Amino acid sequence: METHTDVFLLTLVTTTVLRGLGAGIITGVELITLPARRRIGLVRYAQFARAHYKGGGVKVYAGITVLGALLTILLSIAAFLLGKPAAQTRCIMVSLMATILGFVGTGGAFPAMQRLWQASDGDEALLADLLDRFARWGVFSAIWHVVAFVMLVAAL
16 A cells, blocks of 8 residues: 555656646746747747747657646546545546646647748738737647646645
8 A cells, every 4th residue: 555655646746747847838938938929020930939849849848748648647547546535636637637628728729830830921911820829729728737737736
């Protein structure tokens, strides 16, 4: 029993750290990167976004977020199987639901970014539409990834 508790706690701490990193990265994008659009202009921001989001940092973020999501699923199952306290199990389940919603946001943002990679700088209306869509879905995603992290902190 002691070993299950230790493994569960270690997994919960690891998952919380990963979800915190992922939530911090996406929140940083929303709070720091997106406002730069207004300061540097639409076309220059589109060029920056193409370079930024094709870079290695996005792959690191995806890895952290996907691993955190998989561990959240594992924690959800383990909380039930190990009979963890109801409050802790609820927090983990809310984190899982928030994780799913965070990925819904990512699913809405990523296609806009993919289209931006192909879009011409000469079509400013299309650039604005794609960047607006990316920002809306990105904010939605960031909110839910932060909720997922906070709920894991509460589960600790």
